[in-house]
Amino acid sequence: MRVATATDMRALGMALAGVLVPGDLVLLTGPLGAGKTALAQGIGAGLGVAERLTSPTFVLAREHVGRVPVVHVDAYRLGGLAELDDLDLDTPAASAVTLVEWGGGLAETLADGHLLVEIARSDVPADDVRTVRLTGVGPAWDDRRDGLAALDW
Amino acid sequence: MTVVLGIETSCDETGVGIVVDGELRANAIASSVELHARYGGVVPEVASRAHVEAMLPTIRRACLDAGLALTDLDAVAVTEGPGLAGALLVGVAAAKALAAGLGVPLFGVHHLAAHVAVDTLEHGPLPEGTIGLLVSGGHSSLVDVRDVAAPVVLGETLDDAAGEAFDKVARLLGLGFPGGPIVDRVARDGSADAIAFPRGMAGDGTYDFSFSGLKTAVARWIAAQADVPVADVAASFQEAVADVLTQKAVAACVDRGADTLVIGGGVAANSRLRALAAERCETAGVRLRVPRPGLCTDNGAMVAALGHLLVARGAAPSPPDVGARSTFPLPH
Numbered sequence: 049m050r051v052a053t054a055t056d057m058r059a060l061g062m063a064l065a066g067v068l069v070p071g072d073l074v075l076l077t078g079p080l081g082a083g084k085t086a087l088a089q090g091i092g093a094g095l096g097v098a099e100r101l102t103s104p105t106f107v108l109a110r111e112h113v114g115r116v117p118v119v120h121v122d123a124y125r126l127g128g129l130a131e132l133d134d135l136d137l138d139t140p141a142a143s144a145v146t147l148v149e150w151g152g153g154l155a156e157t158l159a160d161g162h163l164l165v166e167i168a169r170s171d172v173p174a175d176d177v178r179t180v181r182l183t184g185v186g187p188a189w190d191d192r193r194d195g196l197a198a199l200d201w
Numbered sequence: 202m203t204v205v206l207g208i209e210t211s212c213d214e215t216g217v218g219i220v221v222d223g224e225l226r227a228n229a230i231a232s233s234v235e236l237h238a239r240y241g242g243v244v245p246e247v248a249s250r251a252h253v254e255a256m257l258p259t260i261r262r263a264c265l266d267a268g269l270a271l272t273d274l275d276a277v278a279v280t281e282g283p284g285l286a287g288a289l290l291v292g293v294a295a296a297k298a299l300a301a302g303l304g305v306p307l308f309g310v311h312h313l314a315a316h317v318a319v320d321t322l323e324h325g326p327l328p329e330g331t332i333g334l335l336v337s338g339g340h341s342s343l344v345d346v347r348d349v350a351a352p353v354v355l356g357e358t359l360d361d362a363a364g365e366a367f368d369k370v371a372r373l374l375g376l377g378f379p380g381g382p383i384v385d386r387v388a389r390d391g392s393a394d395a396i397a398f399p400r401g402m403a404g405d406g407t408y409d410f411s412f413s414g415l416k417t418a419v420a421r422w423i424a425a426q427a428d429v430p431v432a433d434v435a436a437s438f439q440e441a442v443a444d445v446l447t448q449k450a451v452a453a454c455v456d457r458g459a460d461t462l463v464i465g466g467g468v469a470a471n472s473r474l475r476a477l478a479a480e481r482c483e484t485a486g487v488r489l490r491v492p493r494p495g496l497c498t499d500n501g502a503m504v505a506a507l508g509h510l511l512v513a514r515g516a517a518p519s520p521p522d523v524g525a526r527s528t529f530p531l532p533h
Binding site for chain 2: 079081082083125
């Protein structure tokens with residue numbers, strides 16, 4: 049799907065929140081400045097987090113209280129998702145939606161399913177439109193793929 | 202004589218400072234920044250372990266520098282938050298142990314308030330109308346410090362912190378970590394108006410900041426070049442950051458009738474930010490106060506300085522169950 053502005057990226061995130069359930073892992077991939085944090089902000093708002101999600105880069109991970117708890121991770125400096133355990137987060141992964149930026153390449157180390165969100169920028173520098181591809185991986189997504197395809201935002 | 206020891210461990214610096222009757226007597230710092238450089242940023246677990254190893258030697262160093270014994274202390278102050286949870290915990294545990302062992306009061310303080318309070322060590326008491334601009338790798342905030350013990354947030358970053366933008370642009374330019382000092386140095390050979398990078402949220406009437414769009418603009422601009430003029434990109438990017446920060450900081454002073462601006466945090470060491478702030482403050486009739494670089498970056502003296510202000514005004518000490526608060530929101 050094509051996303052024209054940062055506002056649209058947040059709207060897509062809010063819609064996406066509607067298909068997420070506790071325990072879900074969402075991997076956000078795309079180059080620096082693709083809009084990963086904007087999408088995460090939309091998902092956070094859609095899951096009832098009151099404050100705006102800000103960049104988790106400096107602290108590696110931020111925990112947010114919402115209708116569903118949200119754990120927002122920057123994996124750029126993590127060697128693998130196993131290192132998430134080393135951060136001693138208070139929120140158990142099974143009860144939260146975990147959003148991982150720079151999560152590409154970590155997917156194959158995961159036994160369970162996840163949602164892969166790939167954000168690509170246009171090759172034309174003047175073109176601001178992003179292309180977003182959503183791929184539900186694993187049995188946890190078997191009966192939700194139609195929901196992904198039908199996202200209205 | 203009132204002797205206050207302050208402990209700061211919110212990020213990668215183990216800082217212990219001692220203030221005696223409002224005067225700085227010791228500012229001992231052990232940094233784990235070199236351990237972090239190979240990861241391109243601070244790694245929380247590395248920071249926590251480094252704090253544990255450095256804590257006692259740094260306390261000893263501070264006492265030695267001040268020519269005082271632990272038994273001379275009248276109070277202990279510590280950064281409660283915000284910061285990295287594991288790192289804060291080390292400082293809070295050490296401070297509690299010291300205070301309990303010596304039978305002196307303990308004061309938990311807010312990291313950003315301490316960044317403003319430290320300037321009293323260098324430039325004297327803060328006038329009632331003071332605005333603080335706090336910019337570092339983890340923070341970008343404008344605070345009203347009418348009462349330095351109870352700052353009110355006027356605005357903050359909605360996405361990336363200013364120092365984080367420096368780190369990410371340095372990464373895009375292949376310059377290394379931490380990005381701030383390197384970009385500043387490289388920018389000296391470049392032209393600040395070579396590239397018109399966007400000024401996120403400038404002139405929008407709020408005191409909030411956004412540096413994510415600027416980072417994106419730099420990434421896109423670089424991607425479109427066959428040959429990247431590194432110095433020009435660094436200088437033009439730095440100009441965009443300094444422009445928005447100083448514009449909003451001076452506007453906050455004027456709007457709220459504050460006659461003094463204090464800039465703190467690691468990004469306060471940036472030469473262009475300092476020069477532009479000095480220029481705009483002078484035009485607006487605002488007095489600019491920036492502590493020397495060693496007091497701008499995280500340190501224990503700033504915690505001791507705020508602790509001393511609290512003792513001097515007879516503030517109630519923190520309860521014994523005071524804990525590390527990794528997110529420590531201030532009132533807006």
